[in-house]
Amino acid sequence: MTRPAPPAARYALRAAALAAALGLWQLLTALDVDLWLRFSQFPTVTDVAHAFADRLAGADYWTDLTESLTRILTGFLLAAVLGVAGGVLVARSPLAEDLLGPLLEVVRPVPAIALVPVAILLFPSNEQGIVFITCTAAFFPVLVSTRHAVRALTPVWEEAVLTMGGGRWRVLGSVVLPGALPGVFGGLSVGIGVSWICVISAEMISGQYGVGYRAWQDYTVVDYPGVFVGMVTIGVLGWLTSTSVELLGRRLTRWLPRTSYTAGPRVPRRTRETSAPAPAGPSPKENVSHDQLV
Secondary structure, eight states: OOOOOOHHHHHHHHHHHHHHHHHHHHHHHHTTOBSSSBGGGSOOHHHHHHHHHHHHTSHHHHHHHHHHHHHHHHHHHHHHHHHHHHHHHHHHOHHHHHHHHHHHHHHTTSOGGGGHHHHHHHSSSHHHHHHHHHHHHHHHHHHHHHHHHHHTSOHHHHHHHHHTTOOHHHHIIIIIHHHHHHHHHHHHHHHHHHHHHHHHHHHHHHOSSSHHHHHHHHHHTTOHHHHHHHHHHHHHHHHHHHHHHHHHHHHHTTTSOOOOOOOOOOOOHHHHHHTSOOOSSOOTTSOOOHHHHO
16 A cells, blocks of 8 residues: 555645646637537636626625525525434334335435425425425435434444443433444535535526526526536535535544554565464474374
8 A cells, every 4th residue: 555645745636636627628618629529618717717706796696605505504404403313213213114214215216306396386485495405405315324324333332221221312322323423424415415406406496596596597698607607606615515514523423433544664575475474383394293293
């Protein structure tokens, strides 16, 4: 195994990869390259940067940003609470699995964006419908990850708590929830990304404000740099929220053992072969007495 690079070198490599991608984008669009992909239809990086600067100077951009973040946080927090509670309940209770399992498995494959007509008919306002879609999108990844994490716990831990006089709530608080935290945060990390996909789509269809709504409006008026401003904003917001969830998960699970690799000096193969320990037992060339053989 190779020695891992220092953190500064890794960050520099990531920045260089991003700069290379932007440079390639600028080159292909500035030269109007049309091989199979039509880069001549794309705005250049400088066009998007100018549009981004203009949006930052206006109030509409920050209003859209606030609306999208509010919808995401509200729906995601509801999904986190309901998903963790439902996953633990289904994993721990055979009755709950029999009652809720078939219904959840039937609804789970349905894309959250397909529930837009249901949200429009069911809720009195578009805002509540968008939050419902966002919550539904994040609910199932959290539910499934929590369910699998709880079922994967070692039964010995629960038996130890019960042996020492602990009840069900003590088992839940001392064994189930702490032991399932890595799996729970894995589902939360996936759920926050899916929430961004669905909230943007819901804003395009039935929203009045938001990053997705603004990107769709820019597309209808053929403002392609504005569309790319929305795409960049969505990407940055999704990266920030997903990273926040992962950092919170690392902090809450810092009591878990961490495995790290520390590369030592490489030993030549010839040296390893010559320095290998001799096999146990007497050598065939040694004289062994009859008593020792018996």
